[in-house]
Amino acid sequence: MTLEQHISQVLKERYDLEVSVELQETRKEFDGDHTLVVFPFLRAAKGKPEEVASTIGQDLKDRGAIKEFNVVKGFLNMVMDQNVFTDEFKAFCESNNLGLPAAGSKGKYIVEYSSPNTNKPLHLGHIRNNLLGSSVAKILETNGVDVTKVQIINDRGIHICKSMLAWQEHGNGETPESTGLKGDHLVGKYYVKFDQVYKAEIKTLIDGGMDEEQAKKQAPSLVKAQEMLLKWEQGDSATISLWETMNGWVYEGFNTTYEKLGVSFDKNYYESQTYVLGKDDVLKGLEQGIFYQKEDGSVWIDLEGEGLDHKLVLRKDGTSVYMTQDIGTAIQRFKDFEAKGMTYVVGNEQDYHFKVLFIILKKLGYEWANSLHHLSYGMVDLPSGKMKSREGTVVDADDLIDSMVADAGAISKELGKIEGMDEAEQQALFHTLGLGALKYFILKVDPKKRMLFNPAESIDFTGNTGPFIQYTYARIQSLQRKGPEGLSFDWNTLATNSEELTLMKAILAYPSTVAQAAEALSPAVLANYTYDLVKKYNGFYQNNSILNAESDERIAFRLLLSKKVGEVIASSMNCLGIQVPNRM
RNA sequence: GGCCGCGUAGCUCAACUGGAUAGAGUACUUGACUACGAAUCAAGCGGUUGAAGGUUCGAAUCCUUCCGCGGUCACCA
Structure with missing residues (x-):
């Protein structure tokens, strides 16, 4: 009992x-x-x-x-009675799976994250999104859920045409190969170029006496981009070909970034293929009286009963809006995967959108609509405020990753503990440490809260950081390598001191912490737990000799305790997408 | 303006969902490396939890008002 x-x-x-x-x-x-x-x-x-x-x-x-x-x-x-804990800890050690649920024992679940536009490279905001989504998926998996990771790639629309147009007119045939630029960065360069040209045109028109409103609509670049979108929708072969080429560059660039970040997807959905989805569902709902049609032909839903307003779901020309697609895509996904629920990892600026989407899906009568969740995370702010791509204040994902790896390298070399490692091993280690610092920095913050990133102050490697945890892991592995083999101890006569007891309790809390993190969809829960565990271990380590303990039994027990701490660290860091090194 | 969210040490973040004296890191001051790895450990300094009311045994947490910051209110995505 x-x-x-x-x-x-x-x-x-x-x-x-x-x-x-x-x-x-x-x-x-x-x-x-x-x-x-x-x-x-x-x-x-x-x-x-x-x-x-x-x-x-x-x-x-x-x-x-x-x-x-x-x-x-x-x-x-x-x-x-202390035996309660030693008994539990004994069982924990013997189970050999850290007390975690069996893989796939808790049904299927879908996690959507990333969802990039193919007109510019990824930035710090995407990094938070990617790390959260990827980590939440791993946490759920660790908690026994069978997770499918998906992203929707926003590969069509006027914004894509803008970079295509700018490249066509000002690109001089540049390619990633000819410029040495990553494909996504090359395309992003022309997205910026478009904006510059567009703004100049507006200024000229205004100077010529046109009012601003008109100028924004009539600037030649915008008109041409709109024409291009029309051609794309008509399937014009030259336009499609350009679109495929440039998107191909972007995908190659994204894949490089995803790989460096260590995130992946089980299935990609492309907006160019899904943007027509949902229309049929809306029309069906119209027949059932869930939606209503205005005189101009547009279709709406009345959500005043839910305390919201009226929302458009089909334009008067019968074409889809964002909401329509999301309705169709959600339905498609549950057909594809027969999951019992889905989480969308999307910024909190879209809170209202998802509120409406979920209500509509419920009204359409889908059972799974009750298990939809929006993991709404806060924006990443800079000291100057919000990141704005047009003002050039974005923190580029690739630059940030590279600088973290470089910092890790500089610090490692300065500390001089990596002698004997060959060049490849060193590079792998710097990557592990640099990304460990970056990921932990971002994931330790409660997803719901907005967070601040100051590019002028580089991310720490000491204190409550990824490398601090990685360091503790590396020290434990060093102990395991040096520790004598073949020692054993008797659980029945084991008497532990208060630090050992504290550590056992902390280790035993791991499975319930994973469950809590899965329930809250919050990597921060695990990050805080691990930091607490590691601090306790370091205190223990400082005050208790392990390899020179008073008896062989003691040595054996402390080595086992250390080993289990190491295993928990490795498992929880894996949930955060952070690797742990054997030395550093 | 309507609606939604957020304000905690100088700075970056916690606080088991209403519990005990609000905790960590960083920065600053100090102590510990010929004991297993000092990217560590230990100690000090730092708070009217934006403000004022209210609810109760008890509030950073719940309610009201005010102040400040952000988001959102498109036949954009």
């Missing part, structure tokens, strides 16, 4: 109370393992906090559920 169950029984028998019991860990300044807050029971118990707590404590002790207890105000601190 668990301690919670014991407490439930005591409450029932003594006070006729039927409540769910929630325990918390006893704070370190008090004596005990678990703490029960008794204030909620005072009304039924009709007593003072101290008396009630003491009564419950004594009952629990009499039943043998706890070893000792003490009462501070309304807090009942309970001390467990």
Whole structure:
């Protein structure tokens, strides 16, 4: 019987109370393992906090559920027999899977993330998106879910035509090969070029006496881009060919970045193929009266009942809008994968869009619509404010990754601990450390919150960072290499000190922390847990000799404890997409 | 302006979802490397949790108002 169950029984028998019991860990300044807050029971118990707590404590002790207890105000601190923890830890070690659920034991789930436009390279905002999506997928997998990772690539539309047009008119036939530029950067260069030309044209028109509104609509570049979009939709072969070529460059560039980031997808959806999806579903919904049609032919949904307004789902010319596509794409995905739920990793600027989308899908009667989730994350701000591509204040993904790797290299060389590693090993290590620092920096922050990135201050490698955790792992591996083999100890006679006990408890919390992170879809939960574990381990390491402990039994136990800490670190860092080095 | 979200040490972030004296890192000051790796450990400094009310045994957390910041209100995506 668990301690919670014991407490439930005591409450029932003594006070006729039927409540769910929630325990918390006893704070370190008090004596005990678990703490029960008794204030909620005072009304039924009709007593003072101290008396009630003491009564419950004594009952629990009499039943043998706890070893000792003490009462501070309304807090009942309970001390467990140490064997409870060593027994649990023994089972944990013997299970050999860190207490985690079996792979694929919890059904199928879809995670959508990244969703880039093919007109410019990825930037820091995409990095947060990619790391979150990729990590959430890994966390779910680690928690026993069968995850399918998908992205939708926004490969069509007026914005794509803009870079195509600019390249056509000003590109002089440049290619990634001829310029040595990464394909996505080359295309991005022409997206910027378009904007420059467009703005100049507007200025000329305004100077010629036109008002701004008109000028923005009539600037020749925009008109030409619109013509190009029309040609694309008509399937004009020259336009399609240019589109394919330039998108091909972009995909090659994206793949390089994805590879460096260590993210991947099980299936790509392309907007050029899905943008017609959803129209049929909307028309069907129109027949059922879920949508209504205005006189001009446009189709809408009335969401005033939900406290929202009216939303357009088909234009008057019958073409789709963003919402229509998302309706169709969602339906398509559940046909493709028969998942029980899906999460969209998309910035919080689209909160309203997803609110509406989910309501519509529910109204259309899809059962799975109740298990849709928008993982809405905050923007990454710079000290100067929001990143704006047109103002050139974006932090480019490739540049950032490269500079992190370079920083890792500089620091490693300065510390001089990597002698004997060949060049390739060193480069791999710098990559592991640089990306570890970057990923941890981003993932340790609660996804919902916006975060600040200051390019002037490089990301730390000391303190609450990825490399700090990686360093602890590397030290543990060093111990394992140096430790004597063949030593053993007897669990039954094992007496642990307080630091060892603290560590065991922290290790044992791993599976429930993974479950919590999966529930909250939050890598930050795991990052904070791991940091806490590592700090505890380092404190233990500092104060307790492992290889020179007082007995062979002690050495064996501490090596096992260290090994398990290492395994938990490796597993949780894997959930964050962070690799761990054997030396650094 | 309507709606949504956010304000915690100088800076970057926590706080088990309403619990005990609000914790870490960084920066700054100091101590510890001929014990297993000092990218480490230990100590100090740093707070009216944006402000004011309210709810109750108890509030950073819930409610109201105000201030500040951001997002969103397209037949764009």
